[in-house]
Amino acid sequence: MHSTSGDVPTALYTASQVRKLDALAIAQTEGGGYALMRRAGRAAFRHLQRTFPEATSIAVFCGGGNNGGDGYVIAELAKQSGKTVRLIAVSDPEKLGGEAEEAWRQAKAAGVAVERVDDVDIDTVLEGAEIVVDALLGTGLSGEVREDYARVIHCINQAGKPVLAVDIPSGLSADSGVLLGATIKATLTSTFIGIKRGLLTGAASNVVGELWFDDLGVAPEVFCQVESPVSRVGFSDSKRLLPARDQAAHKGHFGYVLVVGGDVGFGGAVLMAAEAACRAGAGLVGCATVGPHISAGLVRVPEVMFKAVDHRQMLEKMLSSATVVALGPGLGQGPWGRMCFQTVTHFCRDKNISMVLDADGLNLLAEDPVALPSNTVITPHPGEAARLLGTTVPEVLEDRFASAEALARRYQATVVLKGAGTLIAALNGERALTSVMAEHGNPGMAAGGMGDVLTGMTAALMAQGMNGFDAARLAVSWHAHSADLAAARAGMISLVATDVIAGLGTAWLQSADLSSVDHRFEAELAKE
Known part of the structure; x- marks a missing residue:
């Protein structure tokens, strides 16, 4: 622009x-x-x-x-x-x-x-x-x-x-x-x-x-x-929302993110969410998953505390230490995923622990619309949004602004309605505030795992003390800016979610030069 x-x-x-x-x-x-x-x-x-x-x-x-x-x-x-x-x-x-x-x-x-x-x-x-x-x-x-x-x-x-x-x-x-x-x-x-x-x-x-x-x-x-209650959000402005770190800070000052998910066959999603939470600045990151994923997780991200969870009591013990819980990446809708969903939502609501819900966490919420903690972020794509609202994808897309606001009101949560020009909506009293992330992002992000990375990032920023609305705005813009830089390096067609994770540090340090990024994409499109 x-x-x-x-x-x-x-x-x-x-x-x-x-x-x-x-x-x-x-x-x-x-x-x-x-x-x-x-x-x-x-x-x-x-x-x-x-x-x-x-x-x-x-x-x-x-x-x-x-x-x-x-x-x-x-x-x-x-x-x-x-x-x-x-x-x-x-x-x-x-x-x-x-x-x-x-x-x-x-x-x-x-x-x-x-x-x-x-x-x-x-x-x-x-x-x-x-x-x-x-x-x-x-x-x-x-x-x-x-x-x-x-x-x-x-x-x-x-x-x-x-x-x-x-x-x-x-x-x-x-x-x-x-x-x-x-x-x-x-x-x-x-x-x-x-x-x-x-x-x-x-x-x-x-x-x-x-x-x-x-x-x-x-x-x-x-x-x-x-x-107007609707505003445009970009990475350079969003960066200012995160307070500078005190020189004498330690890991306890930046929260403990617990990522819950990764049923059998879906381990990649929970690993990417956990790694993204580390890269986005959480002081500590834990992961509650199933046994077969523990070895792969420790090899991939040794900074994360992985633990196999078989029943409610084990999960509740892990939840008791969490600052923020990210629920949904690779969760599945089988018995294990449903146990995790019920345990996490009830425990976090009773203890008022902040949450980020994505993927099958949202699909299970659509089936069982339980009350959520006060500082919760939900991150649906249009299909998940349609299920949460009991409507159709075309109806969601017909007015994305109205859909995001309806989700915020129904679930009393900050909403990240994903897609081109992602919307972030939240209630301020009875008034809905909406931000549009339009300065960054590219079609290469239409790939599996991108949402899992965003979930981990959002949870990490909340763990560092940001409210759900501000954390979502920063996470969405940072995520997209990193994807833009990765696409400029290697091309959109080859972009994968782990490229975004790997580039988060570089993206944080680089200011966003929108005109040069736009021209790089035009060159890439011409090549592809």
Whole structure:
């Protein structure tokens, strides 16, 4: 992500909240809404020029709202700069009103020829353009993309030309990151005033491309008037949440993480979780598992205290010393896993011991929704989230924000809803707070064991005194940053979970240079 006006803000907004920001900004802007529209058009054109400085011809596709108005401004500026411009109106410009109508008239006055979509061959227009500007549909889209717009979007995507999306790729939900039918696949998205939360989660990563932001010079006090409970989280900011270690500290100051899991045949998951807990700074790490995994565990991670657990009493004895319990990696749903689940959840709730639940710990929780300790983190992927909510995966993905909040309310826990643009949600009184991890992470993380590593890391940070929400935010961003660095070294296709563990120390020491990481991934994708 890049910013053209200082630091990218952390606050994320819904479409309705952005409309409120727009209205407040217009009221404070000399020249009103049209002046603000021209700022948006200039910002987008500036982003286009910086990204594609050699381009001499562009095709601009304009819709019927203010998003289309931005497109008319861009076409005017491109014409004035000496570029060859084809402007295609998908909505009848004669029916435009307000600022969009003024932008249309100004573009015509500047010599831009406005062509109706029904009067041109779209494929021919696209063949003659080096760059395409998508100014079709903005943040107001809520239902399925209409057929006339879908046809244009399909042609643009098929042309394979670089695309600048104005404010948001047409077809993408600004609120949820869901694709509302046909959706522009942008190379670059130039967004304004407030960052729309749908740009950073769900399917957005497939269509947004490189994201640029410009606040259009809106006064800071405007943003204070529209509060958002959703924020963007990155590794550099999250690192500050963990207190510095005292020079006289000892291992007892950094907690004891007990990882419970690894039924027969699933030993790798619990070993990775335990090793990740060590690497993420826990003072002591223990592992309650089955006998066959003890030797492998001691060879792999001699720092971990492994013990075979056969019955409830043995497990309760280990639990009595724990600061945080990580339950679920490799747990299984057989008799042993169920015994562990019942023992751990009841013991931790009665003693108020913090917990992290993942994998089959979540599946068993869906079957038996017991009360959880007050400082609990659950880390479902969409399938596990659907089971926990008694719904379907498509319904979870339809609104990831609502799903994460529903899970936080139902289980009174911090929720890490995994996936592209992972969401971390927790309750603050009756209000839900949500963070979106969108600056790091890559498709190479779609591999077994990644969730086990995250579970161990989260538990370790909680053991060091962090609350569940802050620990989850730091763990998710650190985990993804380590994965990015590993992918940059060896390629996404070869990335495995133990690479992430091995790189945690290096990732902690390295600051995140987002632009260089993005370019490395582009190079890797080109190779693969």
